[in-house]
Amino acid sequence: MTNALSELLADRDWLLADGATGTNLFNMGLMSGDAPELWNVEHPDRIRTLYKGPVDAGSDLFLTNTFGGNASRLKLHEAQGRVGELNRAGAELGREIADASGRKVVVAGSVGPTGEIMMPMGSLTHELAVEMFHEQAEALKEGGVDVLWLETISAPEEYKAAAEAFALADMPWVGTMSFDTAGRTMMGLTSGAFAKMVGKLANPPLAFGANCGVGASDLLRTVLGLAAAGADQPLIAKGNAGIPKYVDGHIHYNGTPELMGQYAVMARNAGATIIGGCCGTTPEHLVSMRAALEASEKNAAPTLDEITGALGEFSSASDGMDGNAPVAPERRGRRRGRAS
Numbered sequence: 001m002t003n004a005l006s007e008l009l010a011d012r013d014w015l016l017a018d019g020a021t022g023t024n025l026f027n028m029g030l031m032s033g034d035a036p037e038l039w040n041v042e043h044p045d046r047i048r049t050l051y052k053g054p055v056d057a058g059s060d061l062f063l064t065n066t067f068g069g070n071a072s073r074l075k076l077h078e079a080q081g082r083v084g085e086l087n088r089a090g091a092e093l094g095r096e097i098a099d100a101s102g103r104k105v106v107v108a109g110s111v112g113p114t115g116e117i118m119m120p121m122g123s124l125t126h127e128l129a130v131e132m133f134h135e136q137a138e139a140l141k142e143g144g145v146d147v148l149w150l151e152t153i154s155a156p157e158e159y160k161a162a163a164e165a166f167a168l169a170d171m172p173w174v175g176t177m178s179f180d181t182a183g184r185t186m187m188g189l190t191s192g193a194f195a196k197m198v199g200k201l202a203n204p205p206l207a208f209g210a211n212c213g214v215g216a217s218d219l220l221r222t223v224l225g226l227a228a229a230g231a232d233q234p235l236i237a238k239g240n241a242g243i244p245k246y247v248d249g250h251i252h253y254n255g256t257p258e259l260m261g262q263y264a265v266m267a268r269n270a271g272a273t274i275i276g277g278c279c280g281t282t283p284e285h286l287v288s289m290r291a292a293l294e295a296s297e298k299n300a301a302p303t304l305d306e307i308t309g310a311l312g313e314f315s316s317a318s319d320g321m322d323g324n325a326p327v328a329p330e331r332r333g334r335r336r337g338r339a340s
Contacts, residue, residue, distance in 0.1 A: 004146040017276025018054035018062035035077040040089035051097040057286035061106035072114040091143020108149035109140030133165030150175035154186040167203040176211040183319025190320040191225030209236030227271030234273035241280030253280025261292030
């Protein structure tokens with residue numbers, strides 16, 4: 001299979017990824033608690049619209065609607081026997097939209113966490129995790145994705161299991177973790193430890209980085225940490241569009257398109273090559289991000305003060321990379337740089 005992502009990376013200094021999946025599906029009528037992956041067969045036209053949004057906004061790649069498409073997550077909806085069907089359908093719809101775009105657009109098969117805790121802290125064995133990831137990877141491969149995209153992982157053991165599974169599927173892959181707990185993953189991994197782990201994998205990713213988390217500021221601090229570790233692979237930044245707030249009974253992210261444009265430029269300066277958005281990021285945000293990237297040249301990496309001055313405060317005083325224990329900062333008034 002042609003490695004479309006590597007080809008783009010060889011030709012370009014930066015790539016624009018997509019935005020949110022869940023946010024945009026909720027805007028189309030998905031209800032909280034429903035399995036988005038079922039829409040791949042129940043509402044294919046809505047999934048085509050989901051994929052077409054970032055393509056029309058200028059994204060160079062987009063993720064399939066298969067984040068929770070492993071047997072463990074689908075079991076919550078009594079659909080554990082439909083892993084192959086739902087992932088193939090999500091991939092095939094993505095292939096359709098990419099091929100009709102008239103340009104090279106990478107279809108990335110989204111693979112999320114199992115939702116279970118791996119041994120020794122939990123009951124999920126390495127072997128079973130590999131089996132679940134492999135089943136999903138094979139289905140995405142059959143559906144025509146160009147690359148597998150592991151995302152929102154917290155446990156290093158789960159990341160390693162996915163890497164092994166993707167080798168079995170003989171598919172190129174990238175992988176991001178979510179640093180949402182005082183600058184670390186929920187399982188305590190720092191950005192430096194993550195980079196070190198990736199460097200030791202038998203089947204390393206084409207690119208790696210961070211997604212989701214708390215907000216754009218925290219994510220850029222993580223990218224700076226990954227860059228400082230001297231990673232060989234391109235880095236990925238997919239930050240949330242601001243901070244979530246409840247507005248009229250719905251979750252609304254307060255990051256404006258203009259703010260996300262600033263974030264995109266700062267992400268590139270911080271060392272990221274693949275830049276996109278996560279929760280709250282709509283095609284409107286992506287248009288602004290692409291315009292900002294095209295209108296600027298890469299500059300020096302931003303300082304921490306420059307990041308907070310533009311995008312808002314960090315959620316913690318330390319991300320663990322300075323040897324200090326994470327401590328929540330004192331909050332003083334309104335977040336700087338945030339739109340209400």
